[in-house]
Amino acid sequence: EDQVTQSPEALRLQEGESSSLNCSYTVSGLRGLFWYRQDPGKGPEFLFTLYSAGEEKEKERLKATLTKKESFLHITAPKPEDSATYLCAVRTSGTYKYIFGTGTRLKVLA
Amino acid sequence: DTGVSQDPRHKITKRGQNVTFRCDPISEHNRLYWYRQTLGQGPEFLTYFQNEAQLEKSRLLSDRFSAERPKGSFSTLEIQRTEQGDSAMYLCASSLAGEETQYFGPGTRLLVL
Numbered sequence: 001e002d003q004v005t006q007s008p009e010a011l012r013l014q015e016g017e018s019s020s021l022n023c024s025y026t027v028s029g030l031r032g033l034f035w036y037r038q039d040p041g042k043g044p045e046f047l048f049t050l051y052s053a054g055e056e057k058e059k060e061r062l063k064a065t066l067t068k069k070e071s072f073l074h075i076t077a078p079k080p081e082d083s084a085t086y087l088c089a090v091r092t093s094g095t096y097k098y099i100f101g102t103g104t105r106l107k108v109l110a
Numbered sequence: 111d112t113g114v115s116q117d118p119r120h121k122i123t124k125r126g127q128n129v130t131f132r133c134d135p136i137s138e139h140n141r142l143y144w145y146r147q148t149l150g151q152g153p154e155f156l157t158y159f160q161n162e163a164q165l166e167k168s169r170l171l172s173d174r175f176s177a178e179r180p181k182g183s184f185s186t187l188e189i190q191r192t193e194q195g196d197s198a199m200y201l202c203a204s205s206l207a208g209e210e211t212q213y214f215g216p217g218t219r220l221l222v223l
Contacts, residue, residue, distance in 0.1 A: 004152075032210035043114075043201050043214035044153065051210075087152050091210055096166045098143070098212065100152030 002027045002092050006101035013108050016077045021086055021104045024070040029093030033071050035064050036087040038103070044087055047073075078108045112136060114215035116202050122221045123192055130188045131218045135204030142185050143212060144177055145201040153201055159185060160207070192222045 003026045013019055025033065032051050036044035048057040050066040057064045061082065063074040073086055085103040092099070115134045123129050135142050140161050145153035156175065158166040161182040174192075179185040189196055199219050203212040 034211065036214075041217075041219070043203075043217045046211055046213055049211045089152070096141075096143075096158040096160075097155045097168070098153075099155070102150065102152050 002090070002099055004088055004090055004099050004101040006086075006088050006104050008104060009102070010105040011107070013075075013078055013106070015079055015108055015110050018074070018076045018078070020075070021073040021106070022070060023073070023088030023101055025088075025090050026069075027090055027092040027099075031091040031093055033066055034089045034091075034098070035062075035071070035073055036089065038085045038087055047086075075106070078106075080108045080110050082106065083108045114202055114204050114213055116200075116215040116218050118218055119216060120219050120221075122223065124223050125192060125194060127192055128188065128190045129192060129220065130186055131200055131202075131220075133185045133187070133202030133215060135184070135202070136213060138206060139204035139213075140182065140207050141205045141212075142179055143203040143205075144185070144187050145203065147199045147201055147217070148197075156187070189220075192220075194222050196220060197222045 005024045007022045035047040038044045048064040053068045055066050061076050065072050085105050087103045089098045089100040117132045142159040144156040147153045157177050159179040174190045177187045199217045201217045203214045205212045
């Protein structure tokens with residue numbers, strides 16, 4: 001069964017303290033892996049799409065990487081405004097369904 | 111604003127009532143998705159449209175749920191005989207054919223009393 005697992009469930013960082021969020025996946029055939037940011041009470045906001053192992057994408061303080069079994073979202077020198085839930089999702093071959101993980105709740109303290 | 115829009119943003123209803131939500135996707139996007147999200151969980155896939163055709167539907171979706179996209183533009187999601195377990199955020203997303211990235215709307219938060 002296709003599955004997405006995110007860790008940790010929650011993470012507290014001091015401002016400027018870099019860290020990484022993990023998304024591990026078990027799928028029959030990966031069509032794409034997606035990272036989203038979600039603020040409380042709002043819809044997910046698109047961050048990155050990764051298609052193949054070895055691919056990397058960057059945006060401001062965020063960098064996403066992909067291997068054959070997992071993806072990492074690296075946060076460099078985070079700021080309080082980076083506080084949010086970060087969601088990982090995959091789309092697999094043979095279906096239009098996207099499978100989401102349960103997310104990592106990130107809190108960055110000033 | 112050219113993003114995905116949803117209406118209403120909030121809905122409170124009594125158990126047993128029917129509710130309908132609307133989603134307007136990004137104008138050139140022909141793919142449209144509905145998701146349900148409960149507290150502490152990621153979005154859960156409900157159904158997918160390509161233009162006006164409903165091509166995939168979650169097996170978890172009961173017969174009380176129905177979705178339409180009559181002209182391949184906006185979509186509606188109806189829940190009949192609502193139950194307290196239907197309380198959740200209902201999210202709509204759209205994407206362009208040939209691209210995998212989905213863009214989400216702000217969601218409709220449903221509370222069933």
